Amino acid sequence: xxxxxxxxxxxxxxxxxxxxxxxxxxxxxxxxxxxxxxxxxxxxxxxxxxxxxxxxxxxxxxxxxxxxxxxxxxxxxxxxxxxxxxxxxxxxxxxxxxxxxxxxxxxxxxxxxxxxxxxxxxxxxxxxxxxxxxxxxxxxxxxxxxxxxxxxxxxxxxxxxxxxxxxxxxxxxxxxxxxxxxxxxxxxxxxxxxxxxxxxxxxxxxxxxxxxxxxxxxxxxxxxxxxxxxxxxxxxxxxxxxxxxxxxxxxxxxxxxxxxxxxxxxxxxxxxxxxxxxxxxxxxxxxxxxxxxxxxxxxxxxxxxx
Numbered sequence: 199x200x201x202x203x204x205x206x207x208x209x210x211x212x213x214x215x216x217x218x219x220x221x222x223x224x225x226x227x228x229x230x231x232x233x234x235x236x237x238x239x240x241x242x243x244x245x246x247x248x249x250x251x252x253x254x255x256x257x258x259x260x261x262x263x264x265x266x267x268x269x270x271x272x273x274x275x276x277x278x279x280x281x282x283x284x285x286x287x288x289x290x291x292x293x294x295x296x297x298x299x300x301x302x303x304x305x306x307x308x309x310x311x312x313x314x315x316x317x318x319x320x321x322x323x324x325x326x327x328x329x330x331x332x333x334x335x336x337x338x339x340x341x342x343x344x345x346x347x348x349x350x351x352x353x354x355x356x357x358x359x360x361x362x363x364x365x366x367x368x369x370x371x372x373x374x375x376x377x378x379x380x381x382x383x384x385x386x387x388x389x390x391x392x393x394x395x396x397x398x399x400x401x402x403x404x405x406x407x408x409x410x411x412x413x414x415x416x417x418x419x420x421x422x423x424x425x426x427x428x429x430x431x432x433x434x435x436x437x438x439x440x441x442x443x444x445x446x447x448x449x450x451x452x453x454x455x456x457x458x459x460x461x462x463x464x465x466x467x468x469x470x471x472x473x474x475x476x477x478x479x480x481x482x483x484x485x486x487x488x489x490x491x492x493x494x495x496x497x498x499x500x501x502x503x504x
Contacts, residue, residue, distance in 0.1 A: 202309045204236035205261040211303055219386040231296040238275045239263035253282070266310050269317030272297065276318075294318060330447040331440065339436060348431045350401055351415065355442055358382075358392040359449035359467050362425040362442045368414040370406055375399055384468040392466060450475065 208229060215225045237256055240263035276290060298315040305313045331339065336356050343349040355365055364382040372381040378399060379391045394402075406414065415423035432441055446467070454463045464475040 202265045202304075203262050204232065204239070204265055207265055207304060207309060208232050208236070208261065210307075211300055214303060219388055221386050224386070227292075228296050228299070231293045232300055233261060234279075235272075235275055235297060236261040236263050238278060239265075239267055239271065242271055242274070265304055267314050269314045272314050272318045330444050330451055332448070333452050336445065336448050339440070343435045345431075346405065347415065348435060350398075350405055351428060351431065352435070352445060353398055353401065354394075355445045356449050357394055357398040359446050359453070360392060361385075361446065361468070362428050364468075365442075366413075366415065366422050366425055366428065369412060370409050370414055371411045373399075373402065373414070375403065382468075388468065390465070390468050 211232070212225055212229060215228065220228075237259035240259045240261070241255060243263050276293070279285060279290075279293075294315070297318075301310065301313045301315045304310045336352075340349055340353050340356070343352060351365065354360070354368075355362075358380060360368075360380075360382055361384070364384055367383050368380060373394075374380070378394050378396065380394055381389055382392055384390055402414070412420075413422040417423040417427060428442055450463050450467055453466065454460060457463070460472060460475060464472045467475060469475045
């Protein structure tokens with residue numbers, strides 16, 4: 199397709215994201231990244247830029263660039279951004295992901311002849327392996343919490359792997375005690391089912407008493423508990439650096455370590471991309487040790503020359 203412009207396809211892409219129930223905040227962030235790239239592309243696609251691209255020209259550039267670009271131009275765009283200010287690798291990684299989603303959409307629509315993002319390397323994120331607790335450590339943490347409500351909050355995050363926002367939105371009527379499941383509302387208002395163990399359900403049953411509807415965890419004026427309150431209780435009860443997200447991470451790591459089923463872990467966490475799930479996972483120490491002993495020549499009884 200000739201002369202396909204960012205100004206036209208950005209709006210169509212936003213409509214596509216709304217159709218897929220992406221949140222307004224996410225759609226706005228996607229749009230901001232794509233608009234910045236569109237301005238840069240327009241400046242590069244027009245002559246007379248031998249002196250370089252200054253900030254004023256960049257901000258004034260229109261969104262009428264051709265969406266058909268090369269991987270080299272995308273890479274130059276991120277170099278241009280990095281020269282203007284220091285971005286965290288995670289921020290650049292998110293921007294690359296945004297453009298990747300946009301160009302996958304364009305390619306599927308037949309708008310571009312090739313996806314330039316296939317040739318763009320993602321920035322390396324140092325120390326990407328998140329701190330998490332082993333199963334026994336999580337149990338000790340839960341048992342150390344005096345408040346029954348707070349103890350149940352931490353246990354439910356670990357038992358289901360839900361996000362804090364999802365935990366706070368759980369209603370009593372979302373819990374199926376017979377099927378041992380809970381319906382949760384995830385990002386973009388997507389509904390998914392998570393599984394709960396019998397002991398946790400017994401604790402929930404004791405906690406809610408005769409309540410049949412309404413928020414599971416009640417905050418001020420009868421409203422659902424706020425995520426900020428949950429974050430605060432972790433600061434009071436958990437070791438430094440252990441957040442609700444780290445407990446969710448512990449859930450993912452423990453489930454994968456025992457099952458080796460990455461797809462199930464992805465679906466349980468509510469990730470749209472399996473690449474997001476992969477950063478939560480660790481190769482089990484025992485598994486690494488066994489592989490080392492089995493295959494590394496110095497550790498399996500073979501002599502150096504064999």
